[in-house]
Amino acid sequence: MAPEITRIETVEFAYRLEDVGTPPGGFDIVYDPGHTLERRLFATRVEASDGLAGAYVGSNSPGAAQTNTVADYLVGRNPLERERHWSELKRALRKYDRMGIGPLDIALWDYAGKRHDAPIHELLGTYRERLPAYASTYQGDRDGGLDSPEAYADFAETCRDTGYPGFKLHGWDGDWRDPDLLAAAVCAVGERVGDDLDLMVDPACDLDTFAEALAVGRACDEYGYFWYEDPYRDGGISGHAHRKLRQRLDTPLLQTEHVRGLEPATDFVDSEATDFVRADPEYDGGITGATKRARVAEGHGLDVEFHAPGPAQRHCMAATRTATTRTSSSPSTTRAVSRCPTAPASASSTTGSASRTTPSAGRSTSSRRGRWGHPDTLCRTIPTGCKGISSSQHSSRDRTRAREMEALGALAHGSLRSPFTSRRSLRSRLARGR
Numbered sequence: 002m003a004p005e006i007t008r009i010e011t012v013e014f015a016y017r018l019e020d021v022g023t024p025p026g027g028f029d030i031v032y033d034p035g036h037t038l039e040r041r042l043f044a045t046r047v048e049a050s051d052g053l054a055g056a057y058v059g060s061n062s063p064g065a066a067q068t069n070t071v072a073d074y075l076v077g078r079n080p081l082e083r084e085r086h087w088s089e090l091k092r093a094l095r096k097y098d099r100m101g102i103g104p105l106d107i108a109l110w111d112y113a114g115k116r117h118d119a120p121i122h123e124l125l126g127t128y129r130e131r132l133p134a135y136a137s138t139y140q141g142d143r144d145g146g147l148d149s150p151e152a153y154a155d156f157a158e159t160c161r162d163t164g165y166p167g168f169k170l171h172g173w174d175g176d177w178r179d180p181d182l183l184a185a186a187v188c189a190v191g192e193r194v195g196d197d198l199d200l201m202v203d204p205a206c207d208l209d210t211f212a213e214a215l216a217v218g219r220a221c222d223e224y225g226y227f228w229y230e231d232p233y234r235d236g237g238i239s240g241h242a243h244r245k246l247r248q249r250l251d252t253p254l255l256q257t258e259h260v261r262g263l264e265p266a267t268d269f270v271d272s273e274a275t276d277f278v279r280a281d282p283e284y285d286g287g288i289t290g291a292t293k294r295a296r297v298a299e300g301h302g303l304d305v306e307f308h309a310p311g312p313a314q315r316h317c318m319a320a321t322r323t324a325t326t327r328t329s330s331s332p333s334t335t336r337a338v339s340r341c342p343t344a345p346a347s348a349s350s351t352t353g354s355a356s357r358t359t360p361s362a363g364r365s366t367s368s369r370r371g372r373w374g375h376p377d378t379l380c381r382t383i384p385t386g387c388k389g390i391s392s393s394q395h396s397s398r399d400r401t402r403a404r405e406m407e408a409l410g411a412l413a414h415g416s417l418r419s420p421f422t423s424r425r426s427l428r429s430r431l432a433r434g435r
């Protein structure tokens with residue numbers, strides 16, 4: 002007898018990050034000693050008639066709103082018919098960016114793994130079981146962390162000594178945005194560890210103009226950077242702009258993180274606007290959608306770079322020959338340091354050992370090289386101290402949304418129990434800053 006989906010629940014929860022904040026006038030996470038940042042995430046759980054459940058922890062409010070909009074469709078249907086559901090949800094969310102599909106699809110894959118008692122990469126078709134990792138960073142700060150090009154270079158050196166084979170830096174966000182400083186950081190890191198590590202830079206669409214993107218890209222060229230990612234304010238979606246950028250740079254571009262939809266991503270690749278193709282299971286319609294994007298890349302003879310370090314990404318990488326699990330051979334040996342900009346004196350004056358206060362992990366930081374074996378679960382660990390905010394439920398017995406969930410810890414395979422209380426109590430605690 003075919004299984005049926007009996008209940009779907011999404012839960013918003015909050016957790017706190019110590020010593021991080023956002024820059025003035027900016028949005029990205031930076032080192033901010035003494036400040037506590039509250040972050041919110043969603044958890045999605047899909048239960049089936051055979052007693053098994055699939056889960057995913059991730060997503061944000063806009064994505065969860067879409068998930069809740071379409072979740073009722075799945076109740077009563079076969080959880081193993083992922084391709085059919087993906088197609089229907091794609092149509093249902095055609096007016097939006099479809100970010101709500103990912104959590105549901107990943108939860109369905111998690112269910113399938115449990116149903117077949119096999120890791121997801123085996124269901125997809127295993128290509129590898131060990132994955133290398135590169136180190137990534139927060140955005141730069143002005144508070145004793147990544148506060149100068151030299152601080153980035155110090156931290157890159159620490160990562161090299163720790164055993165990472167690659168290092169990716171970001172720039173400075175908000176009022177601290179400075180394309181010359183970013184170019185100087187690209188050069189400082191390249192000068193310090195360029196012979197030892199594969200280097201990447203991600204301005205995260207912070208640069209204002211094409212000219213600034215070109216200048217930072219030329220700094221990458223000087224040091225043989227492995228990739229240059231989402232440089233400027235088109236938001237990473239202009240095929241024309243990135244084709245022109247590719248024509249003027251040697252460093253490979255990594256785009257499509259912000260290109261939503263399989264067809265627009267395919268058009269972007271067809272327009273020769275990127276060298277590496279980015280895919281993200283959460284952003285791109287789950288493991289089903291990310292796998293489709295990976296096949297588009299493969300069909301064009303390109304590699305796919307799975308964004309972020311979660312379990313779903315690791316299963317995709319384990320099942321994709323063309324995933325960027327191997328980086329470049331050797332950096333350029335013909336660089337000309339003199340062409341690189343110089344860091345402003347004010348920014349370099351705070352140089353010190355990056356290991357003293359520099360954040361040791363950023364949003365994409367992964368485990369050490371060779372430590373990624375056996376990706377056999379899709380449930381992320383829910384941060385300790387997280388707090389439930391609200392929940393939505395869809396079930397065959399009661400399709401109304403309302404009840405507070407008391408035990409989100411179940412989504413983490415019982416590994417963590419979190420102090421959930423009522424919504425009113427949580428709001429009052431939040432208002433009191435505790």
Ligand SMILES: [Mg+2]
Nearest residue numbers: 203230231258
């Ligand atoms: Mg990025």
